[in-house]
Amino acid sequence: MDMEFDTLSARIRFARISSGLSQTDLAKALSVNRATVGHWEREESFSPTIDHLQGMARIMNVSVSWLVAGEQMKRTGETVGTRSSLEARMVELSKHLPMSFLLHLLALMESAETYI
Structure with missing residues (x-):
């Protein structure tokens, strides 16, 4: 399996699904239309604003730098449990x-x- 997270859209989708959120859930939390989240996840014509990126990072417990550039650990405060x-x-x-x-x-x- 070769999971590629080399695009912003792929990282947004992965983080959303990993967080157990639907597009509708994320849209409501960010006060945007569900279709907007769909566009972000498909790299269609526009990207999220910095405010939306910061909101997504907070909601999905990831860093903005990971969302934007795939840098560092995916999850903020990630620890290994039992x-x-x-x-x-x-x-x-x-x-x-x-x-x-x-x-x-x-x-x-x-x-x-x-x-x-």
């Missing part, structure tokens, strides 16, 4: 991901068995 808390988080996040992504993730995890 195995059970990580597993619980993975299960919760998986509920909001498309099946195609889950299949790629499963293939990646199965390929890691060679390192066990």
Whole structure:
């Protein structure tokens, strides 16, 4: 699996889905139309303002620098928890991901068995 987050739109979409938010949820939190979030995620004709980027970073617990340039850690204040808390988080996040992504993730995890 080759997940590319080399564009602002890809990082916005990934952070939104990872945060368990729909486009409508994010739009409401930012006081914009749902279609606006869709445009941002598809790189169509306009980008979010700095105010919207700061709002997204706060809402989705990511840094503005990661959203804009893919720099540093994705999550602000990210810490490694216990195995059970990580597993619980993975299960919760998986509920909001498309099946195609889950299949790629499963293939990646199965390929890691060679390192066990």
